[in-house]
Amino acid sequence: MTYGDYSIKDGHLYISGVDCVYLAQKYSTPLYVMSEDVVRANCREFKGALEKYYDSCGLITYASKAFCTKEMCRIVNSEGLGLDAVSGGELYTAREAGFPMEKINYHGNNKTDEEIKMGVDFGVGRFIADNETELEKIDRYARESGRVQKVLIRVTPGVDAHTHDFIKTGQIDSKFGMAIETGAADRITDFALTLKNIELSGLHCHIGSQIFEKEPFVETARVMLDYINAVEERTGIEFEDLVLGGGFGIKYVEGDDPFSYDEMLKEVLTYVKKRREDEGKKLLHLGFEPGRAIAGPAGVTLYTVGNVKEIPDIRTYVSVDGGMTDNPRYILYGADYTFIVANRADECADKPCTVCGKCCESGDMLGENVMLSGNVKSGDILAVTSTGAYNFSMASNYNRVPRPPVVFVKDGQDFLAVRRETLADLCERDI
């Protein structure tokens, strides 16, 4: 597992061999920097595990909600992964990047009619259907285009993942999927089997995000295999596909201790393989959907420090030229990050500070009580690490703040992948 690709030279922080201070000068700040080297290494770890422990019988689909740009789609495609898209926008981006549509899992708990039609017309490989209303529509649009659409049903396995409530999804009380426990999953499965333009090829589940324990993933596989057996016995069908979702935790701060993805996949894949063999059944085509684990550790956001405000005996505010508009995760879930003064990266971080943004919102913070160099001052370049997932993709224009550009770095080279939003862009849609 690759947590990042950092080094320090002459007091400056480097990512994949590129000086962060140079990047800040060249592209200005705030700036999202993504290490292509780290993205590729993480893709390879997941794909390699599927090859090693499961005869490559399956597909790793990168969950593009974590970070979706055309360049990211191209990189992931060149690594042989599939893609998980959750909206017409993600699907469109993938198609613009030339992503093979048959390697797409198309998600969403409330896809609009236009989005469903788009998925069918684009020829996505698998729809992940959330509910009966959606199934009916997929069937109708598939019939109108003279197709039979492959569909997996999203079920909630009832496995409790120990993570933040906002990113838990495996329990009965969820807006996603149909619960096994309540009989809702049986109901939707039976309904799918009545629809002529749907090929019900399997089941999908996803228990949550930023999970640090391996056990819930093995337990989920057990519950899903039990359920597959029960449905197959009851209906006489034979499933081909099982997707076990994403949710693999990453390291944001020193105390975070994520498992090795290779080891986790080894446990889950060995369990699934052995169990199917013991039951005399054919191997299921298995899917995993890592998002954060692939994009998160690859990203760093660079800011310029504006004012440093000391409130004696209370705290020191370090204001940066971005904030909740480019990273809303602190205000959403109190997410922790690691901060480094990139132009004095070798100095001891011994001063507790509150890093705040520039928005007109008291809660606009990136971190409280974070340790920075005691010499932090206006004009410094502040780097926040592990920002590759759910930062760019969750960015907003609150206060009419233009969104930052994305630069990729690879083996000492840098290139622009998404340009900075301009003030003119902000008025582009106004009439």
Ligand SMILES: Cc1ncc(COP(=O)(O)O)c(C=O)c1O
């Ligand atoms: C269905 C599904 N798959 C995969 C993911 C990716 O999760 P993560 O980025 O934690 O790997 C999500 C995240 O919300 C999801 O809802």
